[in-house]
Amino acid sequence: MYGEILRTLLNRPVQSERDVRIFALRVAMVCFVLAMLADTALQLIAFHGWLNLFRGWAITIFVVALVAYPLGVYIGTTRLEHHRTKTKLNEQSLADSLTGLRSRSSLPVDYDAISDASRLLILVSIDRFKAVNERYGHVVGDRVLIRAARLIAEELANLGRIYRTDGTEFVVLASGCTVAEAKTQVLALLARFESSNFGTLEKPISLTASAGIAEVSQATTFTQAFAAVDAALDSAKATGRSRVCLASEPATPGLVEGDEVVWNSDLPPLPKRGRASRS
Template identity: 35%
Template sequence: MMRWIADGEGGDSFRKRQPLKSFVHRMTLRAALLGFTGSFVAVSLLAALGLVGATGEDGLRLATACGLVAAAVAAWLGLRTGRMIDRLARSNARFEQLSRTDALSGLLNRRAFADVLARAKAGCSLVIIDVDRFKSINDTYGHTVGDDVIRRVAELIAETAGPGAPASRLGGEEFGFLLSNGTIEDRLAMVERLRERIEAEVFHGGQADFTITISAGLAEVESGKAGELTYAAADKALYLAKAGGRNRVVHDRQGLTLILDMVAAERLELENEAAIARGVA
């Protein structure tokens, strides 16, 4: 019986309720049969040797009765053991879920999301989102309000990513999730709608209401490309979104264009300042 329990007749079968119930029923039946057979044979042998005060039909009835009692006890122990395994399996599943979940947002934590990203297949986009100037929210309205912001942003991200799609709070005010629907342009549009929706959300900070904005960076998951490299590319796009004025969505493939635009804008600003200086002089 202990070998059956240890093996689980299927390794991960205890993670699912129906295979576990089937295993417990089989184990209980086997235990009952073994209990009945063992007790019947033992009592019959003792009767034949004259070590118990029953022979013939009386000995057979005694052996049968002892066998039935042993079978009932074995079945009861089997069911009790099955219930114990069920409780342990559910506790283990709960512990595993908690170890992979961020307590505040209810999303995956960073470690769990890294595992998901490492197994992600080509044809989806990694999105990294950061709440703009989040520190000022905590400083102005307090950490309780800041936690409310984190929870609400997490809810909106989960709605955007869709049921079953992996979404994570990577730490602080930074989030990550995978999008696999449609084309790259479709996914960019989805993140843009998320940005607009978050920008339109009104939060309550005690005596005053306020709004927030987010910046987002995207990168494509590609075959043969390590998850760390995909993350680095999305993080670079997020940095460009921040550097470009925040409250915007940038794809890694737009990075060079955005950098050139930023350089051109800065150059134009310097030229204007120089022209103004010459006019004053």
């Protein structure tokens, strides 16, 4: 029973400086109780008067304060460093190796962990990025992706965690904001994309991005939520790119050639043809 009490007192997780101080106090308390019990037992076995008993107690208290608490601080700090190292390694294992953003594998877990009644998924995709790789090569393409990821983080990091879910697609898992607020920030992001140079002064690279936003309830599964935001992004791509579409709005189907929308739902339909891959 006593061993279980000690384990309960000393095996609490140490995850902050405050936890270190609490752990040190627990160590000091345990040492104090054990030392006082031992000292009292010895004094009673060979009792030499109350003065000697009180003197022994005072010495015990002094030694415990001088040794046990600093020892507890040292052990607690060691456990805190271990926790921080473990957390850092876990974060690195969940990070995208190119951009440093969180990877897709952690997105469903984080999605399910949010307890808010309403969440937002924001899916941002770089338009026609394949042309960058074909013209400048993949090394330059990777640099452009890194700059694009930084731009997205600068504009949208306050909304929630950001993930790289595909080569040129990024997801923001947001809570605590409205669709209107999120749309305003995403529009500001797309404007920065249009005005930014992702290359060098000698070889400027211009990009645009499209986005979809889906507001999902607590009962909506991640698969359902991602399908909704993915459809919203498809609508943004199909109706001209460099724009934001909401999953709650009716989709406007269309065909795009170059930068021009050559058909939408307000015009007579064109003959069917194969669907091009999203870019």
